[in-house]
Amino acid sequence: xxxxxxxxxxxxxxxxxxxxxxxxxxxxxxxxxxxxxxxxxxxxxxxxxxxxxxxxxxxxxxxxxxxxxxxxxxxxxxxxxxxxxxxxxxxxxxxxxxxxxxxxxxxxxxxxxxxxxxxxxxxxxxxxxxxxxxxxxxxxxxxxxxxxx
Numbered sequence: 801x802x803x804x805x806x807x808x809x810x811x812x813x814x815x816x817x818x819x820x821x822x823x824x825x826x827x828x829x830x831x832x833x834x835x836x837x838x839x840x841x842x843x844x845x846x847x848x849x850x851x852x853x854x855x856x857x858x859x860x861x862x863x864x865x866x867x868x869x870x871x872x873x874x875x876x877x878x879x880x881x882x883x884x885x886x887x888x889x890x891x892x893x894x895x896x897x898x899x900x901x902x903x904x905x906x907x908x909x910x911x912x913x914x915x916x917x918x919x920x921x922x923x924x925x926x927x928x929x930x931x932x933x934x935x936x937x938x939x940x941x942x943x944x945x946x947x948x949x
Contacts, residue, residue, distance in 0.1 A: 805859055
């Protein structure tokens with residue numbers, strides 16, 4: 801499995817289901833990659849069409865196969881509501897190196913709840929394997945002689 805860093809550009813979301821009945825939602829996103837978790841800023845009063853344009857960096861080691869985006873609605877006084885979540889498979893990213901901002905379906909209770917746009921960039925870790933280091937190039941064992949008459 802690839803090792804390195806993934807930069808996630810959280811762009812925007814649209815068509816989200818409004819979980820607030822009286823006013824516009826205040827959505828934010830929790831980005832999860834294995835045991836790492838990061839949180840976006842709250843798009844206050846942006847409702848069902850929020851824009852973030854924020855970047856997040858995750859360190860990837862063996863076994864990371866997907867990025868989960870949980871969209872939440874920030875509520876004062878009560879627990880934040882889950883709007884839905886999107887799962888981004890990382891395999892295409894490892895093969896391509898970067899993916900332009902792409903829309904991923906937001907799902908809750910197995911129902912479509914809108915879409916979220918994210919762009920991804922993968923930077924592989926530089927490997928420092930001592931076994932494969934070549935000390936000096938040789939060409940068939942022949943060396944030019946420094947002998948002169």
